[in-house]
Structure formats: structure tokens, C-alpha cells
Amino acid sequence: MNHIPNISFKSSDGFNDIECIQLSELFTRIENDPNHNPHLPHRISFFALLIVTEGHGEHQVDLKTYKIQKDSILKIAKGQVHAFQNHPQYKGYLVLFTEDFVLKYFSKSSIEYISHLYNYHISDPLVENSALNAFFLERITEEIQSTNTYVQHEIIAKILELFLLKLEREAYKTPLETFNKKYQSLFINFKNLVEKNYTNTRNVKDYAKLLNISTKHLNTIVRATTLNTAKHFIDNYVILEIKRDIFSSTLSLKEVAYENGFDEVTNFTKFFKKHTGLSPKAFKSTL
Structure with missing residues (x-):
């Protein structure tokens, strides 16, 4: 696995530990980076949520290909390897956040419940037909773009923490059966x-x-x-x-x-x- 590059967190919006970026903007940004090809497997040093708002396609996580479509969420944990398909036919957002952000702002009990953060090896990364996405994206982008920065990180963290807990509750209804x-x-x-x-x-x-x-x-x-x-x-x-x-x-x-x-x-x-x-x-x- 030594040929797989490691990608560190890098934001362009002033935050150094969380970002919510439209996929179209992400691909434009990456096109200008000759050192990173997102279509090849790469290991991330942060957490990511790939949220699809339109269209359909595929995404690879830990060398397994997942079918994604509108209202899908793909949870990618720190240390996992993933890759975007060539010429994706879907739109959406990528929410990126660091481990330090989780440890500093999430409650310890939440971290223990949100399995994909540190137990991704026994948690299915794909969530389909989520009714939570639109509300979450609206709230988190609104807060990230707010000019009122008082306790801004804390508010953003709680919006994300609540979203992840709700996803966990949905996942709990259908336990993973494909694990070895x-x-x-x-x-x-x-x-x-x-x-x-x-x-x-x-x-x-x-x-x-x-x-x-x-x-x-x-x-x-x-x-x-x-x-x-x-x-x-x-x-x-x-x-x-x-x-x-x-x-x-x-x-x-x-x-x-x-x-x-x-x-x-x-x-x-x-x-x-x-x-x-x-x-x-x-x-x-x-x-």
C-alpha cells in the first residue's frame, strides 16, 4: 500500500479543521493541483462525508466500489483509502473535518456512538435515501458562512455531531450483515x-x-x-x-x-x- 498517497486536510475558507465544499468547486480546485489525482486511490488524514444531492455514480472506499445517488451519504474515516470516479455524473457536497475537531468539540459519549469515526471497519459507510441531508447542509453552510464568529466552531460542531448521531440511529435499524x-x-x-x-x-x-x-x-x-x-x-x-x-x-x-x-x-x-x-x-x- 506504500504507493497510495496520503492527503492532509487543506481548507480555503479560513477554517483549519472543517470545511463544507461543493463537489464542483472541489474538482476545480484539484484540477489546479498537479500533485493530486482524486480519481486514483488516496488515503486521507481526516474524516469526510460525501453527500449526493443530484444524479448518480460510483465511489471507491477501501478498494470497494459503492453505488451512490441522490440522498446518498458516504462516510469516509480518517486513514481510509478512497477514490472518485472519472467524469462523475452527480452533484453534491464534501464535508471535511479533522480528528482534532472531533476530539475538541464532540462529547466523548457521542464519539463512542458514532461508529464510523473509529470503528469504520465494522460500520457500513453507505447511507441511502437519507431525509436528513438538505436540512443539515442548509444549517452547516449557513453557519460556516456567518459573519458572526462568536462560538461559531461550537455551533458548527453541534450541527455536525447531531447529524452524525441521527445517521447512527438510522444505521442501527439495519445492522451490517456483510462484515466478515x-x-x-x-x-x-x-x-x-x-x-x-x-x-x-x-x-x-x-x-x-x-x-x-x-x-x-x-x-x-x-x-x-x-x-x-x-x-x-x-x-x-x-x-x-x-x-x-x-x-x-x-x-x-x-x-x-x-x-x-x-x-x-x-x-x-x-x-x-x-x-x-x-x-x-x-x-x-x-x-
């Missing part, structure tokens, strides 16, 4: 073990031992579910928890390091910078 049943139980057990033990170990061998399977088999399960290795899943979860602590607590960075299983601040800093490109101190200064 062979691996589902083991993967969920692995995920639960990581959440419980990540402060004690980030070693894949330890989790394989707890599951009574080989590391090779564990990697097979995780790759089939997430398109990434078990180590990638563990490290991503640790980074998420570190960010949560930095966002939501008054702990010093040294205390955050110890809370997340690092005995040495130096190792904590190296780990965080390796996976985010920033030191914990630099990341905290951006908040």
Missing part, C-alpha cells in the same frame, strides 16, 4: 484488549498471546478488517488517547506520558512525533 463473520469476534476482542491494555503494552505479540493466536493470524484478521497491520491499529489508538488527554485534561505533558504507558518523556515525545509530525508540546500549542 469469520474475523468479527476476534477483531472486536483484539480492539477491546487494546483499549484495556494499551498503557501496559503496544506489542503485537502480547495481544496475539492473549487471544491464543499467532501474530501472523492476528495481522491477517486486522488487515482484512482495516487494511492495516495490528501494530498500526495499536499505535493509532495510543495516539488517539494521548490527544484526548491533551485536549480534555489539565495534566502536564509528563503526566500525559505516564498516563499512557510511557516511563520516559523522551520516548513519549519520539513516539508522538513519529506518528503526528509534531512534538506533544508543539501539538498542545496549536489548541
